[in-house]
Amino acid sequence: MTFDLAVIGLGYVGLPLVREAAHSGLRVLGLDVDEAVVRGLAAGRSHVDDVSDADVAAALAAGLEPTTDAARLGDADAVVVCVPTPLSDEGGPDLRAVRGAVDAVAAALRPGQLVVLESTVSPGTTEELVRPALEAGGLVVGEDVHLAFSPERIDPGNAVHGFRNTPKVVGGATPACARRAEALYARLVDEVVTARSTREAEMSKLLENTYRHVNIALVNETAKFCHDLGIDIWDVVRCAATKPFGFQAFRPGPGVGGHCIPIDPTYLSHTVRARLGYPFRSVELAQEINQSMPAYVARRVQDLLNDRSLAVRGARVLLVGTTYKAGVSDQRESPAFGVARALRDLGADLEQHDALAPRFVVDGVEVPRREALGGPPADVTVLLQAHRDLDVAALRSSAAVVLDTRGLLEPAEGVVRL
Numbered sequence: 556m557t558f559d560l561a562v563i564g565l566g567y568v569g570l571p572l573v574r575e576a577a578h579s580g581l582r583v584l585g586l587d588v589d590e591a592v593v594r595g596l597a598a599g600r601s602h603v604d605d606v607s608d609a610d611v612a613a614a615l616a617a618g619l620e621p622t623t624d625a626a627r628l629g630d631a632d633a634v635v636v637c638v639p640t641p642l643s644d645e646g647g648p649d650l651r652a653v654r655g656a657v658d659a660v661a662a663a664l665r666p667g668q669l670v671v672l673e674s675t676v677s678p679g680t681t682e683e684l685v686r687p688a689l690e691a692g693g694l695v696v697g698e699d700v701h702l703a704f705s706p707e708r709i710d711p712g713n714a715v716h717g718f719r720n721t722p723k724v725v726g727g728a729t730p731a732c733a734r735r736a737e738a739l740y741a742r743l744v745d746e747v748v749t750a751r752s753t754r755e756a757e758m759s760k761l762l763e764n765t766y767r768h769v770n771i772a773l774v775n776e777t778a779k780f781c782h783d784l785g786i787d788i789w790d791v792v793r794c795a796a797t798k799p800f801g802f803q804a805f806r807p808g809p810g811v812g813g814h815c816i817p818i819d820p821t822y823l824s825h826t827v828r829a830r831l832g833y834p835f836r837s838v839e840l841a842q843e844i845n846q847s848m849p850a851y852v853a854r855r856v857q858d859l860l861n862d863r864s865l866a867v868r869g870a871r872v873l874l875v876g877t878t879y880k881a882g883v884s885d886q887r888e889s890p891a892f893g894v895a896r897a898l899r900d901l902g903a904d905l906e907q908h909d910a911l912a913p914r915f916v917v918d919g920v921e922v923p924r925r926e927a928l929g930g931p932p933a934d935v936t937v938l939l940q941a942h943r944d945l946d947v948a949a950l951r952s953s954a955a956v957v958l959d960t961r962g963l964l965e966p967a968e969g970v971v972r973l
Contacts, residue, residue: 703728873906
């Protein structure tokens with residue numbers, strides 16, 4: 556084999572894997588269907604927040620070869636699939652990219668290879684979709700080739716837990732497959748956790764994010780009635796978090812974003828309904844609550860304007876922070892989109908400022924960018940994301956009233972928290 560590892564999909568999951576593998580001494584083939592991504596990587600340019608240009612250059616020096624040629628997958632000892640799985644129109648995972656990647660692997664498959672799926676999928680996908688495709692050519696999983704699932708645990712912007720020091724779950728189609736996957740990831744991470752099968756590994760990913768989704772919904776709904784009761788939810792959470800057992804702090808916000816939390820629990824809910832015929836009620840309720848938060852933020856803006864005898868139509872509203880998470884430029888599924896839509900529908904004139912994401916396009920219409928937080932004050936500024944280097948003084952002076960949805964500012968005249 557020419558390569559120790561081939562990674563299909565060089566985005567937020569695949570590229571950190573490539574970096575760690577190259578750093579660990581593996582010779583890596585990186586495959587992506589996007590020619591611009593491949594050209595950029597070949598020239599030493601990263602398109603992912605947590606992977607620097609220097610990281611790409613080091614991987615290239617260690618033997619990384621970015622390519623769009625799927626026929627070269629047969630040259631790798633192991634192939635890991637890291638393609639996106641957005642929601643389908645039916646509410647389950649859209650598996651078109653996974654099917655395409657698996658078909659490419661199957662076409663180039665050679666005896667002795669290990670194939671690992673890392674893309675988030677419904678339980679059973681590895682066995683029901685990937686395994687038949689690999690065995691269609693006559694090779695037997697567990698004997699001629701090996702198959703496993705390993706959920707990705709990439710947390711963009713996390714300065715403490717990176718690829719190597721985050722435990723890696725693996726589940727094999729057979730015990731031999733599990734051992735082969737364990738051996739691969741043991742070269743890349745400090746701890747490998749072996750699941751009973753691919754299904755348990757697939758389910759573990761969905762449970763992790765469903766746990767977060769449901770608890771965020773709990774605190775978001777609590778924030779709504781705390782506001783009506785005149786209770787500071789942020790102080791409530793601060794106090795509750797001092798309990799050394801039985802409580803984990805979750806904090807309210809304008810909604811949930813990113814690829815995982817808004818989407819993965821929906822996969823699970825869809826699977827339960829489709830296969831078992833009954834609802835996963837806690838997930839569906841959490842989805843309803845979290846999806847209501849952008850409209851709730853817009854209503855709070857409307858109330859703040861009403862308090863000053865101003866109409867929301869024609870009001871100047873500045874949105875600060877349009878990414879889904881602090882410290883990253885990724886806007887996927889950001890609640891800022893829902894807030895912007897709701898305020899536009901009410902007639903507000905919007906501006907936006909985000910140091911990490913210069914452009915903010917909502918339903919095909921770009922929201923005008925304010926280059927700095929200074930300038931003519933808006934009627935209301937809405938803090939949607941608090942990046943590390945945010946100029947707090949400039950934020951407070953950016954409008955007559957600041958609605959802080961992240962608990963960054965202490966309540967004061969001109970500052971209202973969610």
